[in-house]
Amino acid sequence: MQIQIDRTSGQIAMSGEFTFTDHIPFKQMVTEIFAAPGKAVVIDLSRLDFIDSAGLGMLLLARDEAKKTHRELILRGPIGQVKRMFTVTKFNTLFKVEE
Amino acid sequence: MTTAADVPLIDHDQLELLQAALDPGELRAMLVQLPSAADQALSAINAALAAGDLPQARKAAHVLKGSASSLGAARLAEVARTIELELMTAGEIEACLPDLADIIVATSDELARWAERA
Amino acid sequence: MSPVMATVDTAVDERAVPEGLADARILIADDDPLCRRLVAGVLRAQKFTNIEFAEGGLSAMEQVRRFRPDLLLLDMQMPDMSGLDVCRQIRAQPDFADAPILVQTATVDRKKMGELFAAGASDFLSKPINPSELIARVVVHLERWNSLRALRDYRERISREVEAARRMQVELLPDPITLQWAARTADLRIASYNRPSSELGGDLWGMLPISNGAFGIFLADFTGHGINAALNTFRLHALIHEYKALHHDPGALLSMLNERLVRLLRIGQFATFMYVVVDHRAGVLKSASAGAPPALLVQGMKGRARLCDSSGFPLGVERGVRYRTSRRKFPLGSLLLLFSDGLSEFPDADGKRIGDDGLLATLDTCGPALTPQEVIDRLCAAAGMTEGSPLPDDTTIVCIDRRAGHRPNDGLRDRATTQPVASSSCGGR
Structure with missing residues (x-):
């Protein structure tokens, strides 16, 4: 998985495959982005090809961090397998997901 | 080629290193033991030469070199090294033995004096 | 001096x-x-x-x-x-x-x-x-x-302890005799495959006898793998057996398990869960799912394989979720296949994953002449999974087969063929 972070706009773009092995960089990124001031945090998933259950678990961690810091978390543009995973786990109702 | 005479009788630096690292009584006992060990080496070399066993003579010299150098008997170690590694024939070694005997005596005296001072 | x-x-x-x-x-x-x-x-x-x-x-x-x-x-x-x-x-x-x-x-x-x-x-x-x-x-x-x-x-002490834990985890799985007994009673065949990606895994499956030959099959998959996920399988196993009275009611069982797990699991941890009650007398399946991969179902002799909707919140994410029980026909000639995403998402030599649809297509090629174990083997092969290949994720497959009528020794032969596959891949059960 690759992560691009735009700190000024609170935008994160993820690409590739988001799995178990990305635990540490993702956690670091979450801590960092929510520590910086701002309003909404947007994670752009439109170039993410694959997510496993560990990846979904990490999104829950980000959601928890957003709640704690009173920030809005938006997941943008999931496609393919990622979109199917969101549907089957009903994560699309748990998060604010923008098409 | 260095000759034994060019080498100081005693390596004082080595003795000081030992003095710093060892129990004084233990060091004295070993210094006293060295001359008799050297005498034994001398007899062993003589016996080996008499038996025509040159390698055995060199081995005896090798052992003497080890303990003499470690206990600071520098010139004694040097003669032993010469016998072990440089002298080619039994005749050359035999010719060297009186010198070895003298150095054992001189070393013994000097170490005894050193041990008293220490 | x-x-x-x-x-x-x-x-x-x-x-x-x-x-x-x-x-x-x-x-x-x-x-x-x-x-x-x-x-x-x-x-x-x-x-x-x-x-x-x-x-x-x-x-x-x-x-x-x-x-x-x-x-x-x-x-x-x-x-x-x-x-x-x-x-x-x-x-x-x-x-x-x-x-x-x-x-x-x-x-x-x-x-x-x-x-x-x-x-x-x-x-x-x-x-x-x-x-x-x-x-x-x-x-x-x-x-x-x-x-x-x-x-x-x-290192030696840890590997001894991990090995002991691995054996305990294998013991959580249904024992062959109980499984065979349930299969015989219900006049059907059951085969399974279970292999963790490392010594310990986050997958768990089990068989819960109910009454009159009906039984439940569950398949759980915790986030991640390794010791953390494995410990959660032990918790879940204990919880499932605590709610024996709910074993006949998939929706109620899932709702209860969810309430308990929400309180037990750390944020970011959850389990996908599929539970199916097989009632052969009524020819019915009752199921509930918590975000598990869809079950594959062939209904009756002439049925084609299809995916059963399995959407639902995974267990342990949200409080107060009510899971619904769905009913489906399961007449003679039917086949039900449950799997964890370790199968559908296994990357083959080219990095390709077979996915739910690929499994569905493969299942359609498995005629009734194949034993359920052979069906599992064919699905693994289609996914590019061989016995020796390292698994990136824990993998469980359970196949319940009503296609052939009961033949006296089938159950036995089934276990005999099931065990070697399961055991060699479990590291020598």
């Missing part, structure tokens, strides 16, 4: 021997009694107490076996055996393959030094003996050896 001696003194004192090394077993092998005494004297002055001696190469070998030294100080030239040969022979003994051997040598010949290290020497000590060098090298090599052994002991 002269100034020179004072500095020498300090140099030795600074190298005070660390605690815990003083009782190390040290073997001094030297044919010269004076040298042995000198080396021992230096070591004893530094409080090393456990010292023994060997007068030659052969006696050194003997002492190594008897005294089992932590460190060997070896003279290079001894009359009966060269130091190099002693080194080689000691290294050939597994217990001493890595123990420190310090060779004492007067040589500075580069070729000879090379031979010395090639023979297995850990380090060398120059002659004449320099006491500070002797102590420093002895300490360094003893410490290195001690930490290496501590690390090995730790």
Whole structure:
């Protein structure tokens, strides 16, 4: 998985495959982005090809961090397998997901 | 080629290193033991030469070199090294033995004096 | 005392021997009694107490076996055996393959030094003996050896414990006899495949007998894998058996398990869960799912394989979720296949994943002549999974087959073919 972070706009773009092995960089990124001031945090998933259950678990961690810091978390543009995973786990109702 | 005479009788630096690292009584006992060990080496070399066993003579010299150098008997170690590694024939070694005997005596005296001072 | 001696003194004192090394077993092998005494004297002055001696190469070998030294100080030239040969022979003994051997040598010949290290020497000590060098090298090599052994002991202890945990986890799975009994009673066949990606996994499946031959099959998959996920499978197993009264009601069971797991699991941890009650008398399946991969279902002799909707919040994410029970027909001739995403998302040699649709297509090629075990094998093969291939994720597959009528020995043969696959891939059950 690759992560691009735009700190000024609170935008994160993820690409590739988001799995178990990305635990540490993702956690670091979450801590960092929510520590910086701002309003909404947007994670752009439109170039993410694959997510496993560990990846979904990490999104829950980000959601928890957003709640704690009173920030809005938006997941943008999931496609393919990622979109199917969101549907089957009903994560699309748990998060604010923008098409 | 260095000759034994060019080498100081005693390596004082080595003795000081030992003095710093060892129990004084233990060091004295070993210094006293060295001359008799050297005498034994001398007899062993003589016996080996008499038996025509040159390698055995060199081995005896090798052992003497080890303990003499470690206990600071520098010139004694040097003669032993010469016998072990440089002298080619039994005749050359035999010719060297009186010198070895003298150095054992001189070393013994000097170490005894050193041990008293220490 | 002269100034020179004072500095020498300090140099030795600074190298005070660390605690815990003083009782190390040290073997001094030297044919010269004076040298042995000198080396021992230096070591004893530094409080090393456990010292023994060997007068030659052969006696050194003997002492190594008897005294089992932590460190060997070896003279290079001894009359009966060269130091190099002693080194080689000691290294050939597994217990001493890595123990420190310090060779004492007067040589500075580069070729000879090379031979010395090639023979297995850990380090060398120059002659004449320099006491500070002797102590420093002895300490360094003893410490290195001690930490290496501590690390090995730790690794061995952990792998023993992981192995014990692995066996316990295997015991959570349905035992073959109960499974066979349930299959016979319900006049159908059951086959399974379960393989964790490492020793311990986050997948769990089980069979819950209900009544009149009806039984429930559940398949759970915790986030992640390894010890963390494995411990959660133990929790879940206990919870499932706590709610025996709900085993006939999938929706109610999932709702209850969710309430419990929400309180137990840390944020970011959850389980996908599929539970199906198989009632062969009524010819009905009752199921509920918590975000598990869809079940594959073939209904009746002429049915085509299809995916059953399995959407739902995974267990442990949100409080107060009500899971619905769906009912589906399961007449004679039907087949039900449950799997964890380790199968559908297994990346083959080209990095491609078969996905739910690929599994569906493969299942359509599996005629009724195939046993459920053969169906599983074919799906694994289609996913690119071979018995030896390492798994990135824990993988579980359960196949319930009503296609063939009951034949007396089928259950037995089924288990016999099921077990080798499951066991070889579980690492020798």
